[in-house]
Amino acid sequence: MEWSIQDVARLAGTTSRTLRHYGELGLLTPSRVGGNGYRYFDQGCLVRLQRILLLRELGLGLPAIAEVVDGGPQDTATALRTHLELLERERERIGRQIASVRTTLRKTEEGEQLMAEEVFDGFDHTQYEQEVTERWGRDAYQSADRWWRSLSQADKDEFQRRQRDIAKDFAQAHLAGRAADSDEVQAITQRHFDWLSITGRPAKPYFVGLGEMYVADPRFTENYDRHGEGTAVLVRDAMRVYADRNLTD
Amino acid sequence: MEWSIQDVARLAGTTSRTLRHYGELGLLTPSRVGGNGYRYFDQGCLVRLQRILLLRELGLGLPAIAEVVDGGPQDTATALRTHLELLERERERIGRQIASVRTTLRKTEEGEQLMAEEVFDGFDHTQYEQEVTERWGRDAYQSADRWWRSLSQADKDEFQRRQRDIAKDFAQAHLAGRAADSDEVQAITQRHFDWLSITGRPAKPYFVGLGEMYVADPRFTENYDRHGEGTAVLVRDAMRVYADRNLTD
């Protein structure tokens, strides 16, 4: 018993083009090829095709399927587990994207001037920025940067007010001679971490790198040291301690 | 003030290739092109680029962005709402895919012979099947079919036992002379609907089409009529009533 390519396509709910494509990739070889070049498939081919189509419906790529269909259930399980992780990461990514789009949409509807003319803030300190960002990734910085620009002025003000409060507390602790790893300073650092978490929980290298930037980039240093000389260094150290204690990577 | 292509790429956190690509698409035109062909960008270009990159990070396609960047916030809001729907559907789809992969993975690990040699059940009634499936989509049927094949024998048995119970109750109601739109028959139909919902809530055309298949395909007719002649017709009518009352589209 054997079937033509069109028969198989109908039976399996796919197209002849797909079957030819699988043939090219060596995924599914016809059991017989006539003298006229016609492809014919037998029952074994159909069984194989069913497996391929099921796996493809689950979202696996053809190369992954190719490695799996000839192997045992062991290989299949491994591939599925890997694929599952990928799918879960993808779902998370989309979830974050949905949240971002919702925020942007709200801003847009509220008539906010999305990304106004102050695009140039931050475009003039490329000297230090470059050195620092290279350590923990330019993309993360750029991404956060664009996020910041998309906020409304009110949001920015609120965001900065919280930052100033935190900076003041850091400075006060610094004046009082507290160590970076003291409970008091670590509590402030926790608030600092929460403040940063608005755009998503920071990764460890990002957080540590940011601390270093507070010292390296005068624009940031000024944020802390204006409340008391040397505060930026304390903050950087506190951030490193915090990261070592609470963040994984 | 103007910048070279490499400068802009660095400033915006992207690559020169991307900028050239946007140029080709007419998304971002250089403010000036030197006699040597070099592209130069001014501040306006940077503002525009920031908007483009933000929207792209949100997952919008370049054609969609192209329509939006020149329009007002009105257009942007509409585009974002459309995009949001798309993202939410995508998240749901991935959620379903994750569930499917988990099930398949479990089966595989339990040592089930995934899709055994009985691939041929159902491959011999293509005559009727073809007529019926053409009405409500072959893909839906094929997909459900593959799902069915991926179940373990125990699951299949359980699934069929529930089906038999429902069929018997339908036959009994039929013998008692109940109408398709009677409360009693509709209650059984509800159970039938729930039973089908295992693979996902059926769409209305699917559900109605399935009812017609129960009459058109002797393999299915037999499932009902063996408990009493004419039951299949009652079931079909009951399913249509149920669909009209409870399902949309």
Place this chain on the structure above:
DNA sequence: GTTGACTTTGACGTTACGTCAACTTCTACG
């Protein structure tokens, strides 16, 4: 004048096929 960084255009590769196009083969009918 040479080196090295930067620029240009052009073209191929990526995923899983869809969609012609041009041509041959099979099947059924008058």
Place this chain on the structure above:
DNA sequence: CGTAGAAGTTGACGTAACGTCAAAGTCAAC
């Protein structure tokens, strides 16, 4: 037995958004 129509073949381009060479011209500095 000729022919129409369905079905088969290979070949090639298109898709989204660039990444990645390749070949060649330009610019700035030593």
